[in-house]
Amino acid sequence: MGEEFVGVNLAQRPDLRFExxxxxxxxxxxxxxxxxxxxKGVDVTGKxxxxxxxxxxxxxxxxxxxxxxxTYYGRWTYKYEERCRRGARGCIIIHTTPTRAxxxxxxxxxxx
Numbered sequence: 001m002g003e004e005f006v007g008v009n010l011a012q013r014p015d016l017r018f019e020x021x022x023x024x025x026x027x028x029x030x031x032x033x034x035x036x037x038x039x040k041g042v043d044v045t046g047k048x049x050x051x052x053x054x055x056x057x058x059x060x061x062x063x064x065x066x067x068x069x070x071t072y073y074g075r076w077t078y079k080y081e082e083r084c085r086r087g088a089r090g091c092i093i094i095h096t097t098p099t100r101a102x103x104x105x106x107x108x109x110x111x112x
Contacts, residue, residue, distance in 0.1 A: 020089050022048045028079045045087035051079060053095040
């Protein structure tokens with residue numbers, strides 16, 4: 001993965017290691033008021049969820065999620081909270097320049 005991946009763990013331990021089954025859940029949004037659930041039919045208990053940041057550019061989404069505006073469902077905090085509510089062990093967020101809410105490109109890892 002090299003320069004294309006930046007990993008962060010909030011345990012503040014450089015040697016943290018864990019293993020687990022991974023499951024992709026789209027954008028990780030569960031919004032019953034909009035009849036939208038990326039987790040529908042997926043048991044993520046004890047697994048690591050992999051999801052995209054922000055929210056989908058799906059043709060139905062603009063009216064549901066205020067188009068390009070960053071809403072609660074697009075925030076990383078929501079995504080972490082939702083995976084916890086569902087019992088997932090961890091979360092890997094795929095953050096890409098096209099799905100980024102702010103102008104510019106994704107941050108790059110700087111180092112030796």
